[in-house]
Amino acid sequence: MSTAVRWLTLGAASLLMAVSPVHAQKAGSVERGKYLMQGVVACGNCHTPRGPQGEPLFDKGLSGGMVFDEPPFKAYAPNITPDLQTGIGKWTDAELARAIREGIRPDKTIIGPPMPVAFYRHLSDRDLAAIIAYLRAQPAVANEVPKSSYRITLPPDYGPPVKAVATPSPKDRVRYGKYLADIGHCMECHTPRDPQGMLQMKHVGAGGQVFNGPWGQSVARNLTPHESGLKPWTDAQIVAAIREGHDRQGQPYKPPMAFGFYKNISDADMAALVAYLRSLQPQPFALAKN
Structure with missing residues (x-):
């Protein structure tokens, strides 16, 4: 198995999250964001901290810290709670959207693997807004996460800016x-x-x-x-x-x-x-x- 295979997939490691089923609601809403985040998008797989035995620490929310230690890099899942000092509290909605869908931080640096940016580029504007609304609604958790280090060359970007993506009709x-x-x-x-x-x-x-x-x-x-x-x-x-x-x-x-x-x-x-x-x-x- 190649190293590249492993580092792009470890971010999907299973966390048995105990949540009640939720249903899709108004697009762009916190409810829709919760449904996506606790369902198919499953951001908590990487961004929920873990204990010494790899157990998920749900009381720490999405404050990051999960490490991906591979030959090409040592990456840490960042804190994506609204904490002003260690999380995304100072980021604008536009900056968050660009980070998620284009892999570019507010300081213009590129987000590396295992963040699946190539797939998140398909997120519709309304669902992206819903995910951001959900993130804004989470408790702020102070958790300073180390910076990721890469021994590979990251791309200059993941493609042109993503604009005006519509959610396909569920009828199709x-x-x-x-x-x-x-x-x-x-x-x-x-x-x-x-x-x-x-x-x-x-x-x-x-x-x-x-x-x-x-x-x-x-x-x-x-x-x-x-x-x-x-x-x-x-x-x-x-x-x-x-x-x-x-x-x-x-x-x-x-x-x-x-x-x-x-x-x-x-x-x-x-x-x-x-x-x-x-x-x-x-x-x-x-x-x-x-």
Whole structure:
């Protein structure tokens, strides 16, 4: 398994977050932001601090500190609570939006991995505003997080400025399902990578990435409608795998799937995600090559 594969995926490590199911409400609202953050976007996977045994410390909110210590870098998830000194309290909404969707901080420095900026560029203006509203509503927690250090060259940017992105209509289930998969960066784990760690988008969804952690080793499964993927699965079995973290035989999956967050995805949104997965080009399982 290449190092690049690992450092772009560790940020999805599962946290079994105990929250009540919430439903999508008015776009741009705190309620919508809560639904996204505690559901498909699952920012708490990285930004919730952890204890000595890796246990999530929910009483410290989204105050960061989780470390990703890899050969190319040592990165720390930043404090994204509204604390004025150690968090995002002094950032404007526009600065927050640019950081999330374009990977550029207020001081113009580039945010490096494992932040999945390439996928967050798909966030609509209204959903981005909702996430920012949710972040503003969180308790400020003082937690000074070390700066990340990189032994790789970060890109000058992740593309041109992102403007005027609309949320697809939920009536178009496949398109809306793709939108949810994008902002949830599902394909960052479930698409194979080349030896340089780059996603092989011609094999999108074919699985094969290998993850090593305290749980041992897990391999991302094929999400395409191929015989080696989800073709033999019923919709109900797919939903149970995403929400509850077990296969068709009831055997539990290992991390990094964020089941504790995905269990809060509404039935309508889950149906859209399944419709999108069913629409993918069938691909045979593609085990990542080192």
